[in-house]
Amino acid sequence: MSVVPTIRVQSRDFDLQEEISALTAGRRDIGAVVTFTGLCRDEQGALSALELEHYPGMAEAEMQRIGRLALERFSLMGLTAIHRYGKILPGENIVLVIAASPHRQAAFDGANFVMDFLKTSAPFWKKEHAQDGTARDWVAAKDADDTARDKWR
Amino acid sequence: MSVVPTIRVQSRDFDLQEEISALTAGRRDIGAVVTFTGLCRDEQGALSALELEHYPGMAEAEMQRIGRLALERFSLMGLTAIHRYGKILPGENIVLVIAASPHRQAAFDGANFVMDFLKTSAPFWKKEHAQDGTARDWVAAKDADDTARDKWR
Amino acid sequence: MSVKLVYFAWVRERIGKGEEEIELPDSVVTARDLLHHLKTLGEEYENALQYPEVIRVAVNQEHVEHSEKIAGAREIGIFPPMTGG
Amino acid sequence: MSVKLVYFAWVRERIGKGEEEIELPDSVVTARDLLHHLKTLGEEYENALQYPEVIRVAVNQEHVEHSEKIAGAREIGIFPPMTGG
Numbered sequence: 141m142s143v144v145p146t147i148r149v150q151s152r153d154f155d156l157q158e159e160i161s162a163l164t165a166g167r168r169d170i171g172a173v174v175t176f177t178g179l180c181r182d183e184q185g186a187l188s189a190l191e192l193e194h195y196p197g198m199a200e201a202e203m204q205r206i207g208r209l210a211l212e213r214f215s216l217m218g219l220t221a222i223h224r225y226g227k228i229l230p231g232e233n234i235v236l237v238i239a240a241s242p243h244r245q246a247a248f249d250g251a252n253f254v255m256d257f258l259k260t261s262a263p264f265w266k267k268e269h270a271q272d273g274t275a276r277d278w279v280a281a282k283d284a285d286d287t288a289r290d291k292w293r
Numbered sequence: 294m295s296v297v298p299t300i301r302v303q304s305r306d307f308d309l310q311e312e313i314s315a316l317t318a319g320r321r322d323i324g325a326v327v328t329f330t331g332l333c334r335d336e337q338g339a340l341s342a343l344e345l346e347h348y349p350g351m352a353e354a355e356m357q358r359i360g361r362l363a364l365e366r367f368s369l370m371g372l373t374a375i376h377r378y379g380k381i382l383p384g385e386n387i388v389l390v391i392a393a394s395p396h397r398q399a400a401f402d403g404a405n406f407v408m409d410f411l412k413t414s415a416p417f418w419k420k421e422h423a424q425d426g427t428a429r430d431w432v433a434a435k436d437a438d439d440t441a442r443d444k445w446r
Numbered sequence: 447m448s449v450k451l452v453y454f455a456w457v458r459e460r461i462g463k464g465e466e467e468i469e470l471p472d473s474v475v476t477a478r479d480l481l482h483h484l485k486t487l488g489e490e491y492e493n494a495l496q497y498p499e500v501i502r503v504a505v506n507q508e509h510v511e512h513s514e515k516i517a518g519a520r521e522i523g524i525f526p527p528m529t530g531g
Numbered sequence: 532m533s534v535k536l537v538y539f540a541w542v543r544e545r546i547g548k549g550e551e552e553i554e555l556p557d558s559v560v561t562a563r564d565l566l567h568h569l570k571t572l573g574e575e576y577e578n579a580l581q582y583p584e585v586i587r588v589a590v591n592q593e594h595v596e597h598s599e600k601i602a603g604a605r606e607i608g609i610f611p612p613m614t615g616g
Contacts, residue, residue, distance in 0.1 A: 157310040168335035168383035175328045182321035229320035251570035264615025265540035281612030351507035417530025418455035434527035
């Protein structure tokens with residue numbers, strides 16, 4: 141069985157239910173589906189929006205690479221990863237990962253693994269816009285994200 | 294902030310998107326939502342249905358207890374757990390857990406924790422129905438489920 | 447002491463009923479005592495509770511250890527290990 | 532060797548452009564050599580690449596270590612650590 145990840149980089153929002161249905165429709169061998177949705181937080185009202193920049197082409201390629209690693213490592217039956225770019229408001233979706241598997245731990249691990257690697261190796265950058273309309277700063281990369289990634293070694 | 298888990302035991306199916314919306318609507322402080330959906334597998338065609346029996350009253354109480362533990366331990370912003378009972382066909386949903394949090398690891402851990410404890414302490418029992426219509430046997434509890442639960446000690 | 451017993455899954459099937467009200471002798475103090483007492487009530491109980499160490503007991507809808515006392519119980523649930531989720 | 536450079540996030544903002552085609556001297560062999568060469572091209576490059584050790588480099592849209600050779604590169608991406616997800 142050769143499963144390939146479903147990977148998309150898009151400015152428009154995604155629909156969680158639609159993506160799950162696409163992954164599981166007609167199947168009777170999936171026992172566990174884990175989804176991760178990352179959303180834009182308003183940082184106690186300080187943030188008016190995030191601007192997501194990406195490296196077109198490379199972003200998709202890295203997500204494909206990460207997705208294939210996860211499919212193989214956790215013997216997943218399906219994997220979807222969607223990352224948005226452009227301006228994103230507080231409360232809106234940024235990223236979606238879905239992992240499907242016969243058993244629960246592989247689905248949890250698969251989705252968690254993909255998020256840890258997306259954070260540290262997929263070429264996306266966040267810039268914060270302040271509530272008063274002025275641009276704030278680029279979000280700094282966190283050591284904690286590298287640590288989270290390194291737990292999979 | 295006093296958050297209480299949303300707990301339901303029901304025979305009808307649930308709608309993932311509806312449950313997420315109920316948990317996150319109008320909020321701008323949630324950064325991560327993890328969902329776990331457990332589905333009925335057909336065991337390579339051997340299984341025609343699962344019959345889920347539960348202990349009414351105690352099932353809800355145990356799920357509440359587990360949900361409160363998870364909310365506190367992982368500082369979650371919201372938690373939903375829904376478990377179905379009755380006859381469930383291959384490909385259909387059995388259980389849903391949703392955990393919402395500012396950051397991703399707490400949401401993953403919260404949903405995973407709830408599933409591990411649901412499996413081992415919520416009073417539900419699965420009976421398998423074979424493809425030929427005869428009842429097969431009650432599903433045996435797995436040591437692996439106890440091991441999974443014990444990782445949270 | 448009179449108490450309502452509720453049975454689930456294969457314990458219920460083997461005993462042949464979902465619940466019953468029974469009168470307990472004074473010698474029954476712990477959950478373990480209760481399981482051993484029930485085994486004396488007939489072949490169907492003997493069959494259901496053959497290996498009492500695997501059976502779970504809940505007093506008033508809360509899990510208890512077999513060593514716990516059951517005094518004050520209004521309802522006692524008796525069932526196999528859980529397999530939900 | 533002529534190569535297309537693409538910049539992102541604050542590297543792009545500080546250099547003041549998203550991409551450019553430049554001619555590299557033969558002395559530029561590794562990704563590290565490239566970053567140090569770029570720093571000599573003007574104040575905006577100096578400013579963007581002040582701490583070259585934090586900068587990430589991708590050759591033909593694949594991450595590379597600073598010690599890797601860039602021979603054969605058609606496109607080289609230069610950017611800060613990623614903050615997606």
